[in-house]
Amino acid sequence: MTLKLWSKDWPRGVPLLLANSFLMSIGFYALIPNLSVYLTHSLGWAPLLAGVLLMVRQFSQQGLMTLTGMISDRVGYRLTISLGFVLRGIGFGMFALGTSPLLIFVSAIIAGIGGSLFEPTSDAALTTLTNVQNRSRAYAVKKVTDNLGIVVSALLGSLLVSVSFHLLSLISGALFVIAGIMTYIRLPSIRIQVKPVAWADMWRTVTLDQPFVHYVAVMIGYFFLFMQLYLAIPARIVDLTGQASSVSVVFLVLSIMIILFQVPVSLLVRRLHAIRAIQAGFALLGTGLLVLGFAGHVAVFVAGIALFTVGMMTIEPASFDLTSRLARPGMTATYFGFYYLAMAIGGGISQGTGGLLMQLGSSSGLPGLLWWIGAFVSLLAIAGAEPLRKSLPAK
Structure with a gap:
């Protein structure tokens, strides 16, 4: 390799x-x-x-x-x-x-x-x-x-x-x-x-492509988890350290890991069935959220961010490749555009409920509520992707 x-x-x-x-x-x-x-x-x-x-x-x-x-x-x-x-x-x-x-x-x-x-x-x-x-x-x-x-x-x-x-x-x-x-x-x-191709035919083609729509629905879970990078995860490191400047640790670890390891991780992902790689990525995301969410020390938090980042690095090349392969001839941009609806929905839900779940967990004596929900979303996405692993071609 x-x-x-x-x-x-x-x-x-x-x-x-x-x-x-x-x-x-x-x-x-x-x-x-x-x-x-x-x-x-x-x-x-x-x-x-x-x-x-x-x-x-x-x-x-x-x-x-x-x-x-x-x-x-x-x-x-x-x-x-x-x-x-x-x-x-x-x-x-x-x-x-x-x-x-x-x-x-x-x-x-x-x-x-x-x-x-x-x-x-x-x-x-x-x-x-x-x-x-x-x-x-x-x-x-x-x-x-x-x-x-x-x-x-x-x-x-x-x-x-x-x-x-x-x-x-x-x-x-x-x-x-x-x-x-x-x-x-x-x-x-x-x-x-x-x-x-007529506009109506393009829309009908992508929305009636049941495996692709199913796959996009699964990826809503990914963007729900991904968007925690911009609210819950920074808030967690500030709670842990008491320093607002420590938010930079999150993005420093993420950027350095992607710069150093995205290429080798992508080459490894190529050897897996795309859906299997996406499922593995969800497992890493959910585990990373639990580790950083319940971390009592910055070093443990960084380990959680590292797991979360590896999950991202595993899912994203697999999802890009799968979207490319599922797109019908002459409709590649249309398929990618529809794929990003998962970001609009998952990201919107994440931004709309992330702060609420943090506040609800704190007021109800369940400070880990958001992290457990994140882990549950990961498990739900893994289960939701399983039928696709059986129905979609490996390569």
Whole structure:
């Protein structure tokens, strides 16, 4: 098993997509973590209103991806990705134009729509430009570049926000505009449907694909667990240490592990049935949540985060590969767009109930309530995936 990152067989579009991932991570993670702080501290927004804004941005992205995926399959990937990047850049840049709630909500919606255009389409383009032999490696390298971008974003975000949030917004937006221009110039033209398929037929095809819909339903559980990274898990480390700055430990461990180990883990996952790999990932996620949730020491918490991260690294390449293989010819972006409904639903439930479950557990004398529910969701997803293991092809 070789661990080299690059493949000489990749066409020119693949390195561009990887560069886009790097720029996207820098632009997104430099701005979004600082946005809520800016809204609540600098502008005096109530935390509830700031939370609603973030939910609106997420829904305007993941909630529209089936539609934007259908558009991509009809008009071509290069134009859709480029337009999405430019819209995201405009939305982020608009945060610097004023402080009225209406302007900020409009900015967030534009940024979300931009994401709905480029995210499923970029996945579809990576699928189309790679073959079965190097697709897993390409996705693994994409995750590595994502996390390298996250590391850079932490430095850039802290530097720029200390100068001006408006400057941070403009530079973050500019990175997306640059990615859009690069994509339009350098990405090969990828148009899948020579003869366009009717909208109703595209929707009917994906929604009547029962194995795929079943699989997407299982992945709702993954995104429910994944989103705990942004609420419950940071709150847990702060409770454990008493230091708000310790939240950085979570993302430092996660990023370092993905940078170092995503490629070898992905190569190991290729040897397994995709559903078996997803089930193993859910087991690791659930175990990791229990370990970090009941940790009495930072070292035990870090061990829990490590298990949780390995679960992510196991599930994500398997799910990418499975979505690629289940997609009908000419509808790859549509299938990826429908897949991201799992994020919209699972992430929405997670964000909507995570804080409530933490508060309920604390007030009822059951501080581990959320962690036990997370473990139960993992078991439920493992059981729900079992029929797919028997019905879907191994490769």
